[in-house]
Amino acid sequence: MIKFKMDASFFVILALISSVFAGKHDIYSRHAVYGVELRDQDDVATLFNLQQKLNVDIWQHGMARVRDAEVMVSPEQSKEFFETLDNNGLKYYLKIEDVSKVLKEHEEDLAKWRRNRSNRMIFQDYPRYAEVNQYMEEIAARYPNLVTLVNAGKSFEGRDIKYLKISTTNFEDPRKPVYFMDAMMHAREWVTTPVTIYSVFRLVENLRDDERDLLEDIDWIILPIVNPDGYEFSHTDDRLWRRTRSVNLEVSTTCFGVDPNRNFDVDFNTLGVSSDPCSQTYPGVAPFSEAETRIIRDIFLKYLPRIQLYNDIHSHGNYVLFGFGNNTLTPNVAQLHHVAAAMGAAMDAVKLPEAGYYLIGNSGLVLYKTSGCGQDYGQHIGVPFSLTMELPGYGYSFRVPPSFIDHINEETWKGIAISARISKIHYRSRVGR
Template identity: 40%
Template sequence: MANLLKSVLLFCAIFYVVCAKHEQYEGHSLYEVFVKNAVQTKFIHELENQIPIQVFVYGHTENPGQILVSKELKSHFEELLASMDVEYNIKVANVREQLELEDKLLANAASKRSNRSSSRLALPYDEIHRYQVVDDYLVRLGNAYPNLVKVESAGSSLLGRDMKYLKISTTNFEDRRKPVIFLMSLLHAREWVTLPATLYAIEKLVIDVTDSDLVNDLDWIILPIGNPDGYEHSHDGDRFWRKNRREGISSFCMGVDLNRNFDAWWGTASSNSWCFDTFHGAGPFSEPETDNIRRILEEHADRIELFIDIHSFGSMVLFGFGTGQLPPNALALNVVGVNMAQAIDRVKWPSKPNYQVGNIVHVLRYTASGGSSDYAQAGAGIPLSYTYELPALNGHTTLLGFLVDPVFIEQAGFETFEGIKAGARFVRDMLSMKRNN
């Protein structure tokens, strides 16, 4: 009885806190906006600089836009649309209700686990872990497995958080014949479901090793949280925050999109406005987070054969370039990408779509510059460079797709690692064939 009461009180306390933090989204609505010509398209794109709205999808004549609008601005926003004869409908009337549902599910999962004692070192998969929990976990792994794991610091984030990563190697990274696989998640703060993918990979390479060839034949670099400040901010109240926390022109118009800040066609297909989610910053690598990642890549560029930056959402394996131009090894990128996607599809839930594979522009239908995977390939010279887009929540195509159901957390890690394994083994086998010829 005492344990039951403790569980109920814990759930209520957690639920009260998480619900209160979403007050800023009370009455926020998600609009679907239909543009019919270039004039309307330009008008909608310019609205983001005029009033504090959040554009999730920039619409064009073949695809409607999606815009998040506060309760206070809805009447004015609708008047502006009407003045330009722009049609719309409301996809989500009150976004706060959906955020509170996510919190309720996560809090309920946490309260159930509080009654179960566990001696396992690995982090549980019934919640999305905060920065400090992950940071402490990496240190514990380094202490528990000193002959396999080395904890490194890439440097500090803008607000001073340490960006730790793991180097996993049976030979202390000294056998230069072994290819290196680089994994990264949470470059975009709101994409919480990507963290379980890197944590699951770490567990299967360090704690619960069922595929010993992956650690015997390969070395690994894994950076679980690429945007620590933005990630913490997304937990503290602004769930859909994407960028880092660079000070801007206001509390709304601030932050740099780290996945537009790398030195790969920087500034050519991104925004120069603080207010846009795709703001590219003052210059290539202007942000400490991207500069930290650059240094890791440069240090090991001669050995990294496979780079994967894990994002959400859309169930995709994407490769360069964000300009639409194909790399010289596009055929190999596609072949390996298909192998990885098929490995995921074989174990994914039937309710989730099959993964799409292809060039960033050909699949997404828009250009994007300054991305991590483009820099990894074109800048650092890594031959196989990809962006994973993990599945959306319950098939959503709106910003609700970023939300997380705790029942999918472990599955997200498991299925993504199946794709990673396929790519890693391809790298190993191809290099072995080259050495033997």
């Protein structure tokens, strides 16, 4: 009798434990990821229409004859997904059989990484929002003559969105260009934030003699987490969350958030968007409906005459992209292409064998047409070089193993450094100094 009681309670406890651990990733149980071969722009359009119709989650858009697309498909979506691809003659293959399983493996990998590296630096991990804030506070306190912490405003859920200003002249020298970089607009793109923190480290704590010019000749605005609500939600509830977490009950009582990178006031709600509030590319009810994009807008407006380059860091795919998302080019496209190509070359020179080469170009022509993105807004209001980076994914999409973070930090810093130097030259000729 006693034995039975013990056994029963043992199983109850076991069930409770497993339900706690099972919960988070089980929403992706039996979701699969397929690689889709793209022959031409018609295939790209077929895939885009499928996304619009079925709400499949496109992990990688792919490029005709260069890179396959990757699409996550739920059990409910799969029948129509296969039918449409078959009817249009598209070839596909299974990449991930059960997404919940690989997400669990990723989480275990991260836990192991943390156990084995108790003295890791903050940028050698995927730090939480509070840890990033703490680092920014500490660095501003330790280097008061160099670093200023700015609280730019609150996210929808009330989290402070903070950035660092790094300057040897307190941002008061108009002969210096401003380099503005941000990350984590899309919540699941975890590897983007470490790159921004590593940039702070290289400029402030670990400045090298041959990079003194980067600190002395340039003022920096570095914003590590644009979308803290989405980012925290991707840690606590849904690893693949991409959007903000705003609630608009008039629009939907079940789907929250909008795609911040479709929410800027440039060609709003025209291309590469879905009117379905549950879609990953839902742009919101109006431009700048989101607190997070309003904060980016206000930084642009505050420092506009001096911002020479805006670098909006995303993951994944190895791209450096520029506007406009509707396939039109800016008058300074030759210079813009030069900056992007120099970044790609600098990063490719140190790339890992398992990574693809960086692809450079107009975002609409290289990838797919979009509207309302941060890159286009920066270009539209007069930032000479407004770029989107897509960092390497090494075949792991959003689940880049932590063992790759050091390399991505180092490699991306090379791209950032060369784009900063080119920015300095162009800024000086622009302002006539």
